[in-house]
Amino acid sequence: MSADYFLDSNVFVYLFDETDNHKRMCAENLVRKALEDRNGCISYQVVQETLNVLTGKLNASPGRVRRLLEQVLLPLWQVNPSVSLYHRGLDLQSRYGYGFYDSLIIAAALESGCEILYTEDLRQDQKINDLTIRNPFAI
Numbered sequence: 001m002s003a004d005y006f007l008d009s010n011v012f013v014y015l016f017d018e019t020d021n022h023k024r025m026c027a028e029n030l031v032r033k034a035l036e037d038r039n040g041c042i043s044y045q046v047v048q049e050t051l052n053v054l055t056g057k058l059n060a061s062p063g064r065v066r067r068l069l070e071q072v073l074l075p076l077w078q079v080n081p082s083v084s085l086y087h088r089g090l091d092l093q094s095r096y097g098y099g100f101y102d103s104l105i106i107a108a109a110l111e112s113g114c115e116i117l118y119t120e121d122l123r124q125d126q127k128i129n130d131l132t133i134r135n136p137f138a139i
Contacts, residue, residue, distance in 0.1 A: 003041035003078060006109035007034060008119035009049035011136060012068065016060050023137045030118060030136050034076055043079035043108035045101070079108040096128065106131065 007030065014020065014027040034040025050073065054060040079085070085107050093103035102122060109117040109131055118136040126133045 002113040004037075004039040004114060005034070005041075005116040005118055006105075006112060006114040007031070007040055007042050007046065007076065008105055008117065008121065009046045009053070010120050011118055012046070012050040012073065013053050013058070014137075015068070016054060016058055016064075026137050031072060035072065040076055041078040041112050041114065042073065042076045043105070043112075044077065044081055045104055045108065047073045047077055049101075078112050085111060092128070098122065106133075 011027045011030055014023040015031065017024050017027075030040075047069070051065060051069065054065050054068070055062075085104065088107040088110065089100060089104040092098065092106050093100050096103070096106075098106065105119065106117065106122075106128055110129060114131060117131055117133050119133065120135045120137055122133045124133060124135045124138060
């Protein structure tokens with residue numbers, strides 16, 4: 001299991017955002033690239049968080065959400081829960097002070113061998129081992 005970059009759930013949520021064209025276009029480009037190049041990945045947690053926000057807060061249509069799941073999320077999904085992932089998440093939480101779920105995202109990106117984690121939720125340009133955190137919407 002190896003990928004160049006990891007996409008956090010906010011990237012997929014912005015695909016459905018009709019209020020912020022810039023973020024939606026950035027998300028569309030990044031997801032398209034991930035699918036075409038097969039160099040991007042996600043974890044089970046990203047799938048769950050994305051579906052939760054889309055079906056809850058954003059009240060997206062079931063058909064559109066199902067298409068995203070089948071055509072985008074499932075093809076990018078590489079990291080599943082494991083004991084080692086949880087241990088690594090706890091270690092990262094203790095060392096860097098992020099919340100547990102953010103630490104699990106970082107742990108999943110590290111486990112998949114990614115060099116970049118695309119998210120708007122964490123410290124921009126922070127390096128954790130060989131992983132660099134980047135905000136895909138910052139220009």
